Amino acid sequence: MSRIYQAAVIAAGLLAGTALAAPGFAKTVQVETIPVAPSEPENAPAIPAEDLAAPEAGEPAAAEGSKAPTPASAELPQVLYSTSYLPKPVQRMQAQLKEAALSGNMERLRMVFESNELPPTVSFGQIDDPIDFLKEISGDGEGFEILAILADIMDAGFLHVDAGTPQEMYLWPYFARYPLHDLTPDQKVELFRIVTAGDFAEMQDFGAWTFYRVGIGPDGTLHYFVAGD
Template sequence: MARTLAAVVAGVCLLPMASVAKTVTTEPIPVEPETSSQAAPIPTEQLDLPEASEQPAAETPADLAPPQVYYNTSTLPKPVARMHAQMKEAALYGDLERLRMVLESNELPPTLSLTEIGDPIDFLKESSGDGEGFEILAILADTLDAGFVHVDVGTPQEMYIWPYFARYPLSDLTPDQKVEMYRIITAGDYAEMEEFGAWTFYRVGIGPDGTLHYFVAGD
């Protein structure tokens, strides 16, 4: 009996390891991803950023550009075109009394001087180099023949102004514009205005309703 038990034990010991090894089933162990020490990005909509409208508007070249110059009077509003035509007609006819009628068609007298005056036609005669007012009428005709600008649109100061030099940077004038300008003034006038920094010769201002606001010279 002891021999038989010893033989069994010996036989077990002689069996291959593969025949006695127990199969072990393994399951994967889930591993949590390593968290980064860096904070997650904040969504853009949660950032306290200023609205686009709060940003200061950048100055554009259009803000610095000289005003648009016009020559075609057929594009003027009818009341403005009518006043322009009546003044030019009186000037070209050399008729100061006809001009008086145009001036008096205003609800309020237009500005002809930066100081107080009496009779407007007497004042124009006194201001004219020839003493009769014809020089002033010639200046008025040339002024109304020049290009014009439409300024302060949509405001109480909206105006159509002749010549456009009155609202145009004199330093930006091109050669052809200077020739146009010298049809109205002399080189001496221009030198004085360059030094002053603005147009000080005669100009005409007509409101969009056809009201003549001024035919005046000075600063």
């Protein structure tokens, strides 16, 4: 308890004691007359029960058992982990990417890329060969680092984005479209399996995920495996 609060309590007590101890002290109580509405006549028509709770004009009635979403649930995208949520073609592509990544063989990844009608995007710039490009930017020069990143990404949670539009996609990892400032402690542990704390700090400052992500269309087409903004 602060000294200011203690002083206030003591002063209040002294004032109360003085008032009660003063001779001839009497407390005056003002009486207020509250008018009582006359009761309904016995023969007054009953009001239908449905009219008592009728919504205002222009306002739809709430469905039974419905609950308005909280701001958090309305804003944060739903993170999925089970591949059972994926259409069969997407499941197949996800499994092929993960298998190629864990094989340690960039040529296996080339086979997956070539199964597409068009090569997937791996760079926002002009390149000749996607596999050669990934080897060149890999820290080890052979692509093992890139394969490790791909394996971790395909193990992460994912999102179903832009449903019902031409841009509909299944997106790994979900951090690519998740508010980074709203991550829970366990989500941060998951994130740090993919990037470093320094990378994360830079992305928070930037305001978006800029590391690698994978986008697969509902028909199983691999659209991109790319980093950057």
